[in-house]
Amino acid sequence: MDIAALIIPTVTLIGLTFIVSLSLVSYRFYLVRKGIVHPGYFKFNKGGKPPRHHDALEHNYSNLFEVPTLFYSIVTIAIATNHIDSTLVTLAWLFVGFRIAHTLIHVFYNNILHRLSVFFAAYVVVGIMWFKVVSNILA
Numbered sequence: 001m002d003i004a005a006l007i008i009p010t011v012t013l014i015g016l017t018f019i020v021s022l023s024l025v026s027y028r029f030y031l032v033r034k035g036i037v038h039p040g041y042f043k044f045n046k047g048g049k050p051p052r053h054h055d056a057l058e059h060n061y062s063n064l065f066e067v068p069t070l071f072y073s074i075v076t077i078a079i080a081t082n083h084i085d086s087t088l089v090t091l092a093w094l095f096v097g098f099r100i101a102h103t104l105i106h107v108f109y110n111n112i113l114h115r116l117s118v119f120f121a122a123y124v125v126v127g128i129m130w131f132k133v134v135s136n137i138l139a
Contacts, residue, residue, distance in 0.1 A: 001084045001085050001086060001088075001089065002084075003079055003084065005084065005086075005089045006075055006078060006079060006084050006088065006089055006092055007079075009089070009092040009093045009095070009096045010071075010072065010075050010092070010096075012096050013064075013068060013071065013072075013095075013096045013099060016064065016096075016099065016100055016103060017061075017064045017065075017068075020057065020060055020061045020064060020103060020107075021061055023057055023107075024054075024057045024058060024061050027053070027054055027057060028042060028050075028054070031050055031051070031054065036050070036051065037050045037054075052110075053107075056106055056107050056110055057107055059106065060102075060103050060106040060107055063102070063106070064099070064103075067119075067122060067123055067126060068099060070126045070130065071092070071095055071126050071129070074126065074129045074130050074133055075092065077133055077137075078129075078133045081133070081137055083133050083136045083137060087132065088129060088132060088133065091125055091128055091129045091132070092129070094121075094125045095122050095125045095126050095129070098118045098119075098121045098122035098125060099122055101118040102115060102118045102119055102122065105118060
C-alpha cells in the first residue's frame with residue numbers, strides 16, 4: 001500500500017494539533033485584551049484564574065502530545081519497515097477520528113464520560129496498531 005495513505009491521517013492529526021494550538025494562543029490574546037486575565041498570569045500560570053474554556057483548550061493541547069506520540073511512533077515504524085496495509089490505514093483513520101472527537105468534546109462541552117469513552121477507544125486502536133505492526137515485523 002502507498003505511504004501517502006498512512007501519511008494523510010497523520011498530517012490530519014498534526015493539523016488538529018495546530019488548530020488547537022492556534023485556538024489557545026488566540027484565546028489567550030483575547031483574554032488579555034479584554035482584561036479578563038493579566039498578561040503576567042501566563043508567565044508562571046499564577047496570579048489569576050482564566051475561564052474554564054481556557055483550561056479545557058490548554059489541557060486538550062497537552063493531551064495531543066501524550067497518547068498521539070504512540071500513534072506517531074508506530075506510523076514511523078510502519079513506514080520504515082514497509083508494513084502498511086489497508087487495515088493499518090483504517091486503524092489510523094479511526095484513531096484520528098477518535099482524537100478529533102475527543103478534542104471536540106473536551107473543548108465544547110467537556111462531558112467526562114463521553115471524553116473518556118473516545119479517549120479509551122483511541123487508546124485501544126493505537127494498541128491494536130502496535131500489536132499488528134510489531135507482530136508483522138517479528139513474523
